[in-house]
Amino acid sequence: MCLKEVFSCIYCRYRKNAYLFIYYLIQFCGHSWIFTNMTVRFFSFGKDSMVDTFYAIGLVMQLCQSISLLELLHIYVGIESNHLLPRILQLTERIIVLFMVITSQEEVQEKYVVCVLFIFWNLLDMVRYTYSMLSVIGISYAVLTWFSQTLWMPIYPLCVLAEAFTIYQSLPYFESFGTYSTKLPFDLSFYFPYVLKIYLMMLFVGKWLFCSVFAFFLCFLVCAAIYLGINRKVCKRARDDRGYLE
């Protein structure tokens, strides 16, 4: 790939490392701010701090997760050597849950599960960005390396469960307010709660088969087919009942 050759000379490698260090440093600052904020608020207010977690740190979390979309560019260009697909899956999952599910509904922001979810994401990201930041400039600590390679094992399943529970808790609000559900000009309508339910299924199946990507693609196709099939049936019935927001 010609871009890889561009980055292979020492001068460019220095620049690449400097850029990566700055990127990881920004992420590290953001996530450590979130971590410190949540910890201090928890020790000051106790359980009451969990309710307005999103109010306090939501903006910074949204910023950090939006910036992390840059990582896709890093992988595509080649300055980070990783597989594209797992990163895409992880990022879409985070963006969907954070922006579509939590940010759009005020009632969901006050749930406890949002705080729990943010703790898990923060833990993973803190360790990851600290390790990446230090490794780019050549510093490594054994304990940090071990944590960065091991922590995902207990935390990813918990993350999936927390996200699924968040989606599950948000469904009644979506149904009653009709957010993101629109009537498209042709026959198919976009009824969001069912999209989320199918997304839930995809989440579980995809995470379960994390290593076997082919099976995940199959499930994706199956889920897409089910989604189209269900949507056709559901939207006909729903349109007869009440009609959607324009």
Added chain:
Amino acid sequence: MGFLQAQGALRAVLGPGLPADLSPSSWWTGPCSALGWDPPGAHPGHLPTVLLGVHVHWEVLQLEPPRPGGGAAPRSLLPRRSAAWLLGDSVWGSFIFSWAVAAGPLRLHLHRSWQCQGRHGLPSSTAAEFDRASPAQSASRGEVEILDAKTREKLCFLDKVEPQATIAEIKNLFTKTHPQWYPARQSLRLDPKGKSLKDEDVLQKLPVGTTATLYFRDLGAQISWVTVFLTEYAGPLFIYLLFYFRVPFIYGRKYDFTSSRHTVVHLACICHSFHYIKRLLETLFVHRFSHGTMPLRNIFKNCTYYWGFAAWMAYYINHPLYTPPTYGAQQVKLALAIFVICQLGNFSIHMALRDLRPAGSKTRKIPYPTRNPFTWLFLLVSCPNYTYEVGSWIGFAIMTQCLPVALFSLVGFTQMTIWAKGKHRSYLKEFRDYPPLRMPIIPFLL
């Protein structure tokens, strides 16, 4: 013995589509050409890679691309590969070969076990056989009434049951009226809260009158032991090799399909694979199971345990950042010696236990040491197979110096201690003259 039988079985099962000579080179010609791979012989230096079964992209191997007109590649361009690849090839090749060898009797066996779920090889008694009984015995025929143990409702009434009939035959007759409860799933007992009757018990010897009342309990869906064992041992074999060859999406992209530069990692793969191949072959050819089946949920429990631990172990040992043991080659050699000795010991004990009981019988005898030195542990321990098993896993843990392996040995040790204590207790109960020096699993201690 085994290979010829396997050949015959393979022919019988796979049918006439098999080539006349079953040498490994001809096995691969058909499937290879069907899948678009070059069959062996096309590229002389290529054979081990083909045995690997993976279409390794020739750029990786720095070979010439295959010529359009076919023909062999020039011999001067041999693939430049690390020793690890060759080792991996031989591991994979032996794995595939052993699977191919086992496939014949395995398919035959699965076929057989699906056919007679729970018959236990005992003859079935049909009504026709009973009618053939002589008229002089008809007066002493009994009747059997089967009630549900919980609801006491009458499920089945069998008349004209021969007094010499065994519980197994009664179970078969019951299956005819209620086909969803195959014999392995039935638990018949004299008392609703009592113990389950054994298959060999004869109706006449039970404390019942002319009309016997038996209580039935459904044991739930059953699955045969052999199926469970095969599934739970094939998983770790496959999963470990996935991690060993570093398939994509596990470690970072720059480590895909690389091999470790530490010898101990390759040794660990060989030991682990050898252990599970040995277990698979023992399940197929050596073990004799006294019970036919176990509840279905056990397969999920057992598979999760074995597969989960195998994946966890393999992830750490085959990690690119893995550090070899602290004491270097000395530690690895010592641990490897312990592992090999314990594996041999385990195998010897399994063979000795198999020779203790002839095929089909259910006699129970005290195991004694034979001429094989590994079986001399019988003098000190009731279940030396568990002792050797724990020993080999401890050896593996020392060799890799890896925490999940140590945890796996610990969990295995606790489970095997429970089993060994139970077995020791049943030996003591059954045999008056059981040697007093023996301990369940660890000599003199436990």
